[in-house]
Amino acid sequence: MESDHPVLKKTRLDHVMEEAPSSAAGVNPNLHWTQWQILDSILPTGGFAHSYGLEAAMQSRLVNNEEDLRSFVIQILENTSSLLLPFVYCASKSPNASTWVKLDQLLEATLMNEVARKASASQGSALLRVAASVFTETQALQDLRQTFLGSKSVSFHHAPIFGLICGLVGFDSETVQHAYMFVTMRDMISAATRLNLIGPMAASVLQHQVAPGAERMVQKWRDRNVVEASQTTPLLDALQGCHAYMFSRLFCS
Numbered sequence: 132m133e134s135d136h137p138v139l140k141k142t143r144l145d146h147v148m149e150e151a152p153s154s155a156a157g158v159n160p161n162l163h164w165t166q167w168q169i170l171d172s173i174l175p176t177g178g179f180a181h182s183y184g185l186e187a188a189m190q191s192r193l194v195n196n197e198e199d200l201r202s203f204v205i206q207i208l209e210n211t212s213s214l215l216l217p218f219v220y221c222a223s224k225s226p227n228a229s230t231w232v233k234l235d236q237l238l239e240a241t242l243m244n245e246v247a248r249k250a251s252a253s254q255g256s257a258l259l260r261v262a263a264s265v266f267t268e269t270q271a272l273q274d275l276r277q278t279f280l281g282s283k284s285v286s287f288h289h290a291p292i293f294g295l296i297c298g299l300v301g302f303d304s305e306t307v308q309h310a311y312m313f314v315t316m317r318d319m320i321s322a323a324t325r326l327n328l329i330g331p332m333a334a335s336v337l338q339h340q341v342a343p344g345a346e347r348m349v350q351k352w353r354d355r356n357v358v359e360a361s362q363t364t365p366l367l368d369a370l371q372g373c374h375a376y377m378f379s380r381l382f383c384s
Contacts, residue, residue: 162301165266169297170310172317174265176258181250182322183207183315184371189326191370200323201337203367204316208345210364211315212352214241215290216308217360220353222294223307228275232284234291237357242288244372255289262296269299308353312345 168174185203188194194203218234242248263272275295279285290311297307320338323329329337362368 165300166302166306166310168265169262169300170313170317172321174261176254176261181254181318182326183319184247184367184374185319185322185328186326187370187374188367189328191373193370194328197329197333197337200328201341204319204323204337204341205344206364206367207319208312208316208341209348210362210367212312212348213361213363215360216311216349216352217355217357218288218290219294219297219311220304220308220355221357222291223298223302223304226271226295226298228278231275231291231295234294234357235285235288238288238291239286241360244368246372246374247368248286248288251288251290252286255287255292258289258296259287259292266296266300271299272296304354308349312349316341316345 184207185194185200188203194200215238218238222231222234238251239248242251259272259276262269263276266272279287293311293314294307297310298304302310316338320329320334324331324334
C-alpha cells in the first residue's frame with residue numbers, strides 16, 4: 132500500500148522528474164531565454180530582501196567604505212562557493228525528488244546560523260513557487276510543489292532548490308554553478324546600494340571587478356560532492372546571526 136507521506140510517496144514523481152532534464156535540454160528551443168529569466172532581477176523570489184549579513188556588518192562597523200565592501204563581497208562569495216555550490220551541483224546533476232530531499236535535509240542540519248537558515252528556506256520556497264508558476268511547461272515543478280507543499284520533512288533551502296529547478300529546465304551543471312554565484316553577487320551588491328554604501332555606477336564597476344575572482348572561486352569549488360562542503364569564513368556566519376538582534380534594520384537577513 133502506497134504511503135501518503137511526502138518523502139515516501141516519491142516513486143512516480145521521481146520518474147517524471149528524471150525525464151524532464153533530457154527532454155528540456157534536447158527539445159526546448161527557448162533554453163537561453165529561460166536561463167536569462169531565472170537570472171533576471173525582476174523574478175520575484177525575494178532575494179532582494181536579504182543582505183547576506185552586510186547590514187549587520189555595517190552596523191558592527193566592519194564594513195565602512197567601498198574597500199571594506201569589496202573584501203566583504205569576496206569573502207561571502209568564497210563562503211558561498213565552498214559551502215553551497217556542492218549542494219547546487221549535486222541537485223542539478225540528479226534533479227529528482229529523492230536526491231533533493233536528502234540534500235535539503237542535509238543543508239538544514241549544516242546551517243547552524245538561524246538567520247541564514249531561515250533566509251535560505253524563505254528564498255528557496257519563493258523560488259519554487261515562482262518557477263512552478265512561470266515555467267508551466269515543466270510539469271515536474273508543479274508536481275514537486277504539490278507533493279511537498281506544507282510538508283514538515285523539507286525546508287526548501289535555496290541552494291538545493293536552485294540546482295533542482297535549473298537541472299529540470301535543462302541547464303548544464305557548469306552553467307548552474309556560475310548562475311548561483313552570479314545571483315549571490317548581484318543580490319549582495321544590490322543590498323549595498325540600498326544601504327547607501329555605494330552608488331549604482333560604482334556598484335556596476337565593483338561587480339565587474341569582482342567577477343574574475345568569482346570565476347576563480349567557481350573553478351576551485353565546482354563539481355564537488357556535498358561531503359566536501361565547508362565554511363571558509365565562519366566569522367561572517369556568526370556576524371549574520373547578529374542580524375536578528377539589531378534594533379533597526381532594512382533587510383530580513
